[in-house]
Amino acid sequence: MTLPLYYNWRNLFVRKLTTLLTVAVIAVVVAALIVLLSFGSGMKRSVGGSGHPANLLVLNAGATAESTSLIWPEDARLLVQTPGAAVGPDGQPLVSLEIVVQTDVRRLRDGSSANVAVRGVDDAALAVHDQVRIHGRIFRQGAREAMVGRAAQSLYRGLNIGDRIALGRSRSHEYEIVGVFEAAGSAFESEIWAPRTMIADSYQRRFDSSAVIRLLDPGRIDEAAAYVNGPAVRLKAASEPEYYSQLSDQSQQVVYLVLGLVIIMAAGAVFAVANTMYAAVDGRRREIAMLRTLGFSRVAIVAAFLIEAAMIATMACGLGIAASLPFSGMRRDFLSPVTHSVTGFEIVITPGICLAALVAAILVGIVGAAAPAARAARTPIVRALRRG
Amino acid sequence: MTLGYVLLQNLRRNPLRSGLTMVAFALPMAVFVVGISLVLALQQVSKANEAELRLAVQNRIALVNALPERLRREIEALDPDKRRIVAVCGFRWFGGRVPNTKSGIQSLGADPDTFPIVYRELRWTDEEEQSWKRDRRAAVVGSNVAAQYGWNVGDRVTLESTVPPYLSLEFVIVKITDATGRVNGMYLRRDYFEESRAERGFRNPGCNVFWLRCTSIEAMREMQTLIDEHFANSPNETRTMDENAFAASFTEALGNLPGLMQGIALVVVFIVALVAGNTMMMSFRERTRELAVFKAIGFSNRRVFGVVLSESVMLAVVGAAAGILPTAAVLGAIGVRMVGFLPITSLTVSPTAIVIAMCIALSVGVAAGLVPAWQAIRLNTVSALRRVG
Incomplete structure (x- = not known):
C-alpha cells in the first residue's frame, strides 16, 4: 500500500516558507549548472563539431x-x-x-x-x-x-x-x-x-x-x-574532426574548473535538503506513527519522503530553468589560445541540458532526503503516538 | 546564565541541524573563497603591471602580423631626448614546446639589450644580466615553467617552435623568475631567433609587439597617442595600449574568467543566505515557547533579540570558517600550479579573500537572524506560552 501523491503535495504546503527556501537553494544551483553547461556545450559545438569525418586536414609538421x-x-x-x-x-x-x-x-x-x-x-x-x-x-x-x-x-x-x-x-x-x-x-x-x-x-x-x-x-x-x-x-595529417576536437579541448578547461565548483555547491545543497527533510520528519512523528498504525509499511513511509524531496527538486528545477532562460540565445565569442582568432558560439539551453539538470536536482533531493526518510521509517510507533 | 552558554546550548540542542547547516554553509563558502582568490590574484597582477608603466605596440590588424624590427628605431626617435621613454624592447612569438609534448610554452624572443631594462621587475643580479647579454642562447624562464619541466639555471634545453619556419633551438637557462605575472613565460634572445630564421630563408626580422617602459603615467598616455598617430596611414599601422589592456585581450581566451568567478560568488552568497534563513526559521518556530519563557522570567527584549541574532551569526561564521580554513590549508599544502595563459603562480587562498568571505558570512548571519529576532521581540508572551507545541 502506498500513500497517494496528493498527500505528499499537501505536505509541501504545511511548511510553505521552508519548502520555498529549499526550492530556492536547489533552483539557484540548477540555474548555475544549466548556464554553465550550455555555455560549455555552445563553445564545444562551435569548434568541436566542425569538420567532416572523411576530410583529412594537412598542416606543416x-x-x-x-x-x-x-x-x-x-x-x-x-x-x-x-x-x-x-x-x-x-x-x-x-x-x-x-x-x-x-x-x-x-x-x-x-x-x-x-x-x-x-x-x-x-x-x-x-x-x-x-x-x-x-x-x-x-x-x-x-x-x-x-x-x-x-x-x-x-x-x-x-x-x-x-x-x-x-x-x-x-x-x-x-x-x-x-x-x-x-x-x-x-x-x-x-x-x-x-x-x-x-x-x-x-x-x-x-x-x-x-x-x-x-x-x-x-x-x-x-x-x-x-x-x-x-x-x-612529411606533412602532418589529422582527420578534420580530430583537429577541431583538439582545439576545443583547449578551450574547455575553464568550463571544467567552474563545473567542479558548481558540483561542490550542489553537494552543499544536499545538506540543505537534508536539513529541511529532518525538520519535516521531526515535525510529523505522530503522523508517521499513525500512518504506520493504519498499515502503511516502512517502505511506503520512506517512499513518501523521497517523493516529497523529488517534488521539491522538480519544482526547483523548473524554477532554475526559468531563471536561466534569459541566457538562452545569447551569442558570445572566445579567443582560442592556439589559433589566436575568435570563434562565435550561441548559448542554447537544449532539452538535453534541462534533462541533465533535472537528474542532478532530483539526485540532490533524493540523496539529501535519504537519511531523514530512514529516520522516519524507524519511528517508534507507540512512543510517538503517546507523545503530547 | 551568560549569552555564550545559551548559545552553546541552543546549537547543541539539535546537533544534527547545526551540523547540516554548517556543512551546507561550508561547501559553498569554500567555492566562494577560491573564486574570490582567483579574481584578487588577477587584480594583483594588473596592479603590479600598472606600476611598471609599460606600453605595448602591436600591428593594428592582428597581433600575429609582425611589425618590421626597424619600427623600434622609429619609436625611439619619437622621443629623442628620452624624457618619456626609458627603453623599447621588441618581442617575437616563438611559440615553443618541449619536443614530444602537446602543451606549448608562452615563449618570446626579446631584444637582448633592452630586455633587462623594460622588465626591470625581474630583479636581475649583475651576474644574470651579464650571462643574458653574453650568451646568445640565453633564456629566462618563469618559475612555473621551470618547475613543470624540472629545469634549473645552467640547464640546456631544446625547444621546437610551432610557428614558421618551425625551428628547433637549444637554449641555456640563465635565470628563473618568480616575478608577478611572468611565472608562466619564457624569454629568449631575438637576435639568436632571427639569425636562425634567416638561415632558413626567413629574412624579415620583425616583432609581434614592442614593449616600452615610460618615465611616468603622463608620458605613457602621450606616447600612446603619439605612436598611433605617427604610424597612421602607413603600411604598418599600430595599436598602442597599456599592459592591462593587452592582457585583457588574452583573458578573453578563457571566456572571461573573472566575470564567471564573480557570478559564481554571487550565486554562493545567495545560496548560503537561503540556507541560513531556512535554518533560523525552523529553529525559531520550534522554540517559540522557550523564547516566551525567557521573556516571562524577565529577559529584556534586547537580550532576547541578541540570543536569536547571535545564534544565527555564530552558525554562519562557524560554518563559513569550516569551509574556508580547510580549503585554504589544503590548497596551500598541495599548491595547484596554474599553467597556461593565467599569469598566476598557483591557486592559493589569499588572506584578503578569507576576510571578504568571513565578512560575507557575518552579514548573511545577521540578515538571516534579523527576521526571527524581530519576531522574538514582538512575541506575545501569554499566547505563545499557551500554545501547545
Whole structure:
C-alpha cells in the first residue's frame, strides 16, 4: 500500500516558507549548472563539431594550428597523389588548398576589437566543406569579393551583404561582401571566406596554410594520413574532426574548473535538503506513527519522503530553468589560445541540458532526503503516538 | 546564565541541524573563497603591471602580423631626448614546446639589450644580466615553467617552435623568475631567433609587439597617442595600449574568467543566505515557547533579540570558517600550479579573500537572524506560552 501523491503535495504546503527556501537553494544551483553547461556545450559545438569525418586536414609538421602553418608549393603538389582521395567533377582529386590569415573587426555588442580568421579558398573548398550553404552568392574567383559566416555576421560590425571590408596586410584592399554562409554551426561560421589568389595577394603570402583532402572512404583515413605523414610528403595529417576536437579541448578547461565548483555547491545543497527533510520528519512523528498504525509499511513511509524531496527538486528545477532562460540565445565569442582568432558560439539551453539538470536536482533531493526518510521509517510507533 | 552558554546550548540542542547547516554553509563558502582568490590574484597582477608603466605596440590588424624590427628605431626617435621613454624592447612569438609534448610554452624572443631594462621587475643580479647579454642562447624562464619541466639555471634545453619556419633551438637557462605575472613565460634572445630564421630563408626580422617602459603615467598616455598617430596611414599601422589592456585581450581566451568567478560568488552568497534563513526559521518556530519563557522570567527584549541574532551569526561564521580554513590549508599544502595563459603562480587562498568571505558570512548571519529576532521581540508572551507545541 502506498500513500497517494496528493498527500505528499499537501505536505509541501504545511511548511510553505521552508519548502520555498529549499526550492530556492536547489533552483539557484540548477540555474548555475544549466548556464554553465550550455555555455560549455555552445563553445564545444562551435569548434568541436566542425569538420567532416572523411576530410583529412594537412598542416606543416611543426605547426599546431592552421594559422601558424605553412605548406610549401612543392609539398602541396604531392598531396594530389594521396591514396583514397575523392575525385571532383573536373576529374581532379578533391584537395582544397587554403590560406588562413586574420583581420580585426569590431564587436556589435560593445565595439571592442576581435581577431577573425580570413580563409582564402578555391572552388574546391565548397566540394570539400560540403556542409556550407550560401545565402546571397559565392564570390567570383579573381574578384575582391568575400562571404562571411553566419556567426561572424551576427557578432561583428559591418559584415552584411553589400558592405565593404578592408582586408590585407595593411588593410589596403577592399572586398565586397556578396554572401553569407552557414556551415552546420561549425567554426567556419565565424570566418570570412574570399578567393585564395586574392587573399594571397592582399596579405603578400606566397604559401598556403593548410590543405583539406576529401577521401572516398572515411574508414581508410589512416592509410591516407600515413602517406602524408610519411617520408614522401612529411606533412602532418589529422582527420578534420580530430583537429577541431583538439582545439576545443583547449578551450574547455575553464568550463571544467567552474563545473567542479558548481558540483561542490550542489553537494552543499544536499545538506540543505537534508536539513529541511529532518525538520519535516521531526515535525510529523505522530503522523508517521499513525500512518504506520493504519498499515502503511516502512517502505511506503520512506517512499513518501523521497517523493516529497523529488517534488521539491522538480519544482526547483523548473524554477532554475526559468531563471536561466534569459541566457538562452545569447551569442558570445572566445579567443582560442592556439589559433589566436575568435570563434562565435550561441548559448542554447537544449532539452538535453534541462534533462541533465533535472537528474542532478532530483539526485540532490533524493540523496539529501535519504537519511531523514530512514529516520522516519524507524519511528517508534507507540512512543510517538503517546507523545503530547 | 551568560549569552555564550545559551548559545552553546541552543546549537547543541539539535546537533544534527547545526551540523547540516554548517556543512551546507561550508561547501559553498569554500567555492566562494577560491573564486574570490582567483579574481584578487588577477587584480594583483594588473596592479603590479600598472606600476611598471609599460606600453605595448602591436600591428593594428592582428597581433600575429609582425611589425618590421626597424619600427623600434622609429619609436625611439619619437622621443629623442628620452624624457618619456626609458627603453623599447621588441618581442617575437616563438611559440615553443618541449619536443614530444602537446602543451606549448608562452615563449618570446626579446631584444637582448633592452630586455633587462623594460622588465626591470625581474630583479636581475649583475651576474644574470651579464650571462643574458653574453650568451646568445640565453633564456629566462618563469618559475612555473621551470618547475613543470624540472629545469634549473645552467640547464640546456631544446625547444621546437610551432610557428614558421618551425625551428628547433637549444637554449641555456640563465635565470628563473618568480616575478608577478611572468611565472608562466619564457624569454629568449631575438637576435639568436632571427639569425636562425634567416638561415632558413626567413629574412624579415620583425616583432609581434614592442614593449616600452615610460618615465611616468603622463608620458605613457602621450606616447600612446603619439605612436598611433605617427604610424597612421602607413603600411604598418599600430595599436598602442597599456599592459592591462593587452592582457585583457588574452583573458578573453578563457571566456572571461573573472566575470564567471564573480557570478559564481554571487550565486554562493545567495545560496548560503537561503540556507541560513531556512535554518533560523525552523529553529525559531520550534522554540517559540522557550523564547516566551525567557521573556516571562524577565529577559529584556534586547537580550532576547541578541540570543536569536547571535545564534544565527555564530552558525554562519562557524560554518563559513569550516569551509574556508580547510580549503585554504589544503590548497596551500598541495599548491595547484596554474599553467597556461593565467599569469598566476598557483591557486592559493589569499588572506584578503578569507576576510571578504568571513565578512560575507557575518552579514548573511545577521540578515538571516534579523527576521526571527524581530519576531522574538514582538512575541506575545501569554499566547505563545499557551500554545501547545
